[in-house]
Amino acid sequence: MNKRPVSHPILMFLILIAHSAMLLLVILTLGFSAEAVKLTCAVLAADFVGSMILSLVHRQACTVDMVLLLVLGMSTIYQSCFGGVHFAAKHYIFGILAFIACQLSYLLVRNPIRAEKMKPFWYGAFFVLVGAIFFLTGERGIWIDLGFITIQPSEFVKPVFVLICASSISTQLRKKTFLGIHYVPDNLAMLGCTAVIVVLQWWCRDLGSLPTFLAVAGFGIVFRFFYLREKMSLRFVIFLCACACVVCVVALKFAPDYVQDRLHSDIWADMEGHGYQQCHALTAIAEGGWFGKGAGGGLLHRVFASDTDIVFSSICEEWGLFSGILTVVLVLFLPASVLTVPPRSYYHAGLAAGVASVFVVQMALNIFGSCNIIPFTGVTIPFISQGGSSMLSSGILAGFLKAAQAPVLTTKDGRKKAAERGKQSA
């Protein structure tokens, strides 16, 4: 059996060519400079080293790794060229750390039985992070300022919450009875964590991230409460969509005043106020056209959060709408890759659904917010937006997808016992 990833060298070669073409365009447009050389060396070195490490370590599930290498290289080039070439060292370093985080989280959860046995640890991590947000951020904020670096703990709550929301069939069938009512302890714990998150997001005034958490919880509920009782019929899917719509309408009706303001304000009538970022973001997309103004040729970098909240518009302005859409599709490739290699365990299927909901909802909030289809939320695009916490969190989530594609169901002890059994029978 071939122990190396499928077509690994060919795929790596293609990724190198794609990145080289982008870097060539940067040099042709912005000229040959020390920063351009730094960027070129850094991206190509990361591709090469990443490829070498993968060929030595992993035997399968190269889809997630390859897409990740492609996207991280592209994102480093994008971030280094907004308004002129300047190597985005911080983004690059966090990209590498995200790639490492992906491999580590894969190793941690690749065995679904072991990953589920570690649930008490996930609950512990959840409450440590929630405690950190309540007590260390100060002024009802979401950032912890350590002086040399700022951390956003709510980003790390996402992977932990995904781990909490996934569940195996065996866990669902382990019921307890209290006062004649049958219940599954794990389900109560998940609903409790969801309630804590809703309170936390309200307390932090970070309602933009709430849809992401609710989507993860929604998938968790669907997997736990409904799937075992009824197969996913079309009628059932319609029922779920209707429920989601009702929740949205109720949430919008009872949203705080500042959210209501954003919902009903006309950005073009308030171009210098509330609509400043969105007006510039929309104009930038229009000015970029299909193939963009050219790397470094955009003006959106002057607007606040051009490399985070409205990064889609920044990419469209400089690289064109085709490249913007292509980048989005590539990020969506990560969760979609699970469709090509379906998970073998219910716990991993739950993880994959949770990760897909995080990626899809975050991208939808960011892009639709930039395009004024929904109010501005300040949510990042995974792997593309600037931000260390978001990058690391996305890397961890990508590792879950890898685990769903390449599960390991035998522990070291199991292998030893199997070998002993083999010797005895011989």
Added chain:
Amino acid sequence: MTEFFQNGQNLGELLSVFIVVFVDFCALMILLAAGRERKRGDEIWAKEAKGYMLSEHGTIYPLGAAEIIIGRHPSADIRFSDKEISRFHAILTLSDGRWHIEDLGSGSGTYVNGVRIKTPRTLHRDDEIRIGRRSLRVIKGNGKVVSQ
């Protein structure tokens, strides 16, 4: 589009088009590789699951996931409509390369080789599982790869 072709001599624009097309090509190749990876995944699964399947009078029930529910309920993986069989009757789980069977509190019980099981029990080749009036035999597939 006309304007684009008029300015098509511009190397930068041509390179932009090339990048978009080439990254698309990369994505397509990764997708094709994922398709081949699925076959490899099936092979690895067959090895992990020892190629075990359940058989009943010539009908084969593949064990394509780490948890398989046997029961009367529509969401059961191996479904029987017999009234003696509970909605969620028994569960087969794969752990450390061994298949285990556990009764889920069914009314009529689960029997392995004629003995009613009360705790999870490891399955071996040629074991006979009796659920209601059904009799399932654990067999080893002849190298056939089973997709989920």
